[in-house]
Structure formats: C-alpha cells, structure tokens
Amino acid sequence: MEISEQALVPADPDRTWRLITDPQYVKQWYAFGGADIELAPGGAMVLRWDEHGAFPARVEAVQPGHRFAFRWLPEPGDLVEIALSPEGDGTLVRITESGALEDAATSAMAWRNSLSLLIALAQA
Numbered sequence: 001m002e003i004s005e006q007a008l009v010p011a012d013p014d015r016t017w018r019l020i021t022d023p024q025y026v027k028q029w030y031a032f033g034g035a036d037i038e039l040a041p042g043g044a045m046v047l048r049w050d051e052h053g054a055f056p057a058r059v060e061a062v063q064p065g066h067r068f069a070f071r072w073l074p075e076p077g078d079l080v081e082i083a084l085s086p087e088g089d090g091t092l093v094r095i096t097e098s099g100a101l102e103d104a105a106t107s108a109m110a111w112r113n114s115l116s117l118l119i120a121l122a123q124a
Contacts, residue, residue, distance in 0.1 A: 002098040003108045007115040009091045011122040013065040013084050016091040019121055020082055021068055029117040045070055072099075093118065 009016050019025045026035040026047070033048030043059035060079065061069035069081040078099030085092045095111045 001101045001104055002096060003101065003104050003111070004094060004096040005108060005111040005115055006092060006094040007119055008087060009093050009115075009119055009122045010089070011091060012089070013086050013091045016084055016093060016122065017065045017068075019118060020084075020093070021062075025121060029121050030114045 009019075011019065019029065021037060021039055023035040023037055026037070027033075031047035031049060033050045033054070035048065036044070036046045038044045038059060039062055041059055041062055043062075045057040045059055046054050047057065048054045056073040057070045057077070057080075058073060059068075059070050061067055061081070065084060067081065067083050069079060071077045071079050076099070078097055078101060081096045081098075083094045083096070085094075093115065095115065097107055097111065101107055
C-alpha cells in the first residue's frame with residue numbers, strides 16, 4: 001500500500017532541505033518530542049512524540065536539496081520518501097509512505113498536517 005501527500009513550501013530547496021532534515025526544525029513540524037538523525041545512508045534515526053514515544057528508523061537515501069528517505073524499524077518497516085522539486089520561488093515537497101501501513105487514512109492525515117506545519121515554519 002502507498003500514500004502520497006504534497007505541498008508547495010514557500011522556501012528554496014536548500015532551505016526546505018534544512019527544515020526537513022535538521023533535528024531542530026524536524027521537532028517543529030513533525031517529531032514534536034525531538035529527533036536524532038545521522039544524515040547519511042544507513043544512518044540511525046529516532047523520532048519522538050511525547051504522547052506516542054520514540055520510534056527508531058534508518059536513513060535510506062540522502063540527496064541534499066532533492067530526496068530524503070527513511071525506513072521505520074524494525075524491518076521490514078514502512079518506507080518514507082520525501083522528494084523536493086523547485087517550483088517558482090518555492091519547493092514542491094512530496095511525501096510518499098509505502099509498506100504495510102496499519103492505517104493509511106490516519107497516516108495520510110498526519111502527513112497533511114505535518115506539511116501544513118512545514119509551510120508555516122518556512123514562512124516564519
């Protein structure tokens with residue numbers, strides 16, 4: 001199963017990349033309890049939410065300004081791919097999650113909400 005959500009972020013791809021991969025920003029739009037990200041293929045990642053706990057993942061792809069992907073652990077966890085494409089003065093961000101997806105509708109809603117927060121962060 002696969003879900004995909006996208007939004008136009010009002011920032012250039014370099015800034016959008018930092019917002020998506022730098023733990024200080026990830027905490028503001030996605031993992032509100034904090035994040036540890038070893039930004040290299042095979043790197044360790046932990047995303048935290050106060051109400052849900054900590055979730056380990058592994059970095060799968062790092063293409064600065066273009067693509068970031070990670071896989072939830074334990075294997076075979078869902079794959080999350082975040083693609084960035086320049087569009088006018090902004091960046092089109094497409095998030096695709098594929099795998100078993102226990103609740104696809106909830107996952108899609110969560111990504112839509114996160115993208116809204118990412119847009120607001122880019123505007124701040």
